[in-house]
Amino acid sequence: MSKVNFLKEDLKFKTNQMNYLALHLEYKEEILFGRYITLKHIEPLLLKYPVEVIGVSVLGKPIYKLQFGTGKIKILAWSQMHGNESTTTKALFDFIKFLHSNTKESKDILDNFTFCLLPMLNPDGAKLYTRENANGIDLNRDAQHLSQPESVLLRKTFDEFKPNYCYNLHDQRTIFGVGEVPKPATVSFLAPAFNENRDVNEVRIKAMNVIVAMNETLQLLIPNQVGRFDDSFNLNCVGDTFQYLNVPTILFEAGHFAEDYEREITRKYIFIALISGVLFLNENDIVLSEIDNYLKISQNKVIFYDYVYKNVNINYDSNKKIINFAAQFKEILDNNKVTFEAVIAQIDNLENYFGHVEIDAQGETYTDNKNNFPIIDQKATFYLGKNIIVNGKQSS
Numbered sequence: 001m002s003k004v005n006f007l008k009e010d011l012k013f014k015t016n017q018m019n020y021l022a023l024h025l026e027y028k029e030e031i032l033f034g035r036y037i038t039l040k041h042i043e044p045l046l047l048k049y050p051v052e053v054i055g056v057s058v059l060g061k062p063i064y065k066l067q068f069g070t071g072k073i074k075i076l077a078w079s080q081m082h083g084n085e086s087t088t089t090k091a092l093f094d095f096i097k098f099l100h101s102n103t104k105e106s107k108d109i110l111d112n113f114t115f116c117l118l119p120m121l122n123p124d125g126a127k128l129y130t131r132e133n134a135n136g137i138d139l140n141r142d143a144q145h146l147s148q149p150e151s152v153l154l155r156k157t158f159d160e161f162k163p164n165y166c167y168n169l170h171d172q173r174t175i176f177g178v179g180e181v182p183k184p185a186t187v188s189f190l191a192p193a194f195n196e197n198r199d200v201n202e203v204r205i206k207a208m209n210v211i212v213a214m215n216e217t218l219q220l221l222i223p224n225q226v227g228r229f230d231d232s233f234n235l236n237c238v239g240d241t242f243q244y245l246n247v248p249t250i251l252f253e254a255g256h257f258a259e260d261y262e263r264e265i266t267r268k269y270i271f272i273a274l275i276s277g278v279l280f281l282n283e284n285d286i287v288l289s290e291i292d293n294y295l296k297i298s299q300n301k302v303i304f305y306d307y308v309y310k311n312v313n314i315n316y317d318s319n320k321k322i323i324n325f326a327a328q329f330k331e332i333l334d335n336n337k338v339t340f341e342a343v344i345a346q347i348d349n350l351e352n353y354f355g356h357v358e359i360d361a362q363g364e365t366y367t368d369n370k371n372n373f374p375i376i377d378q379k380a381t382f383y384l385g386k387n388i389i390v391n392g393k394q395s396s
Ligand SMILES: [Zn+2]
Pocket: 082, 085, 169, 170, 171
């Protein structure tokens, strides 16, 4: 099919948001689900594709690379460099499945792009459900020292593949929100700085342009739930280093969507972002600067707790006091599953904060058969008057 025809099709594809949602339904890798994604989960899928082991982790686990496509635009993407950040790994496999669908859209993309994907850079951290690798090192602070085998492998892949674009794929916590009437930051992006001054050069503009295109698509689907991440410069971060080495680099942060603690909804929006970014690159050779539109994307702010309880009466030393307090989930790996344990995270000082769920006690009294006042780090199971709150949530 000619390029022109594809672009017409593509435009239809792009403007039809239902198509994106249908596309995800069709290409979702159903065997990946929830937050605990390890080598054991992805290895059966990897067998379907041209895969290569490029080296091993601290604990000797394989680090896989998938390379495919014959096009001139080269994209290097890596996921789960933070072991407990698995949402983008799920989305990446959905994306890979779509790219191998033999449809005219996928074939056209593979004619124009070459992908080099490291879908689990930190398999030890994935297994342990930790951010860091097995040596307790944050790989995203190791871009200069290259002290860890995983960091060396990423850098080696970067040097050999010579990408035109890099995608640095992460998850962010539920604490981030965007906007004045705040909504969760379901997806956030950053075109990292390449110097202390946070200057904008041609390389960074290229990254910003792709972000603007992905943002435009996502805004149709999740208005005001896309954020722009803080761009303070740190050359120890991989994105900052690659941008500094003149390769446009984009940080993706998969965040919270209401009640979606398994991040299955967010996964869909990361998939859509990946596709819309590639479609944008496929049709835009013209260098224009979208810096203004990039800066219009609301900045991420730390403004959320998972639960906020308002107007709670506390009886303390025979004094009555009305307080607000908040609970936050801790993610705990238990028997090969991540469970969410709500603990008290803040008492009062909640002026600029919101809860993903807010419960107004309307002056009812807090009791917990122990101290009868909330204590930081204590489990969020208690009574508000006659209402029982179990693991943060009002139980009916
Ligand atoms: Zn991360």
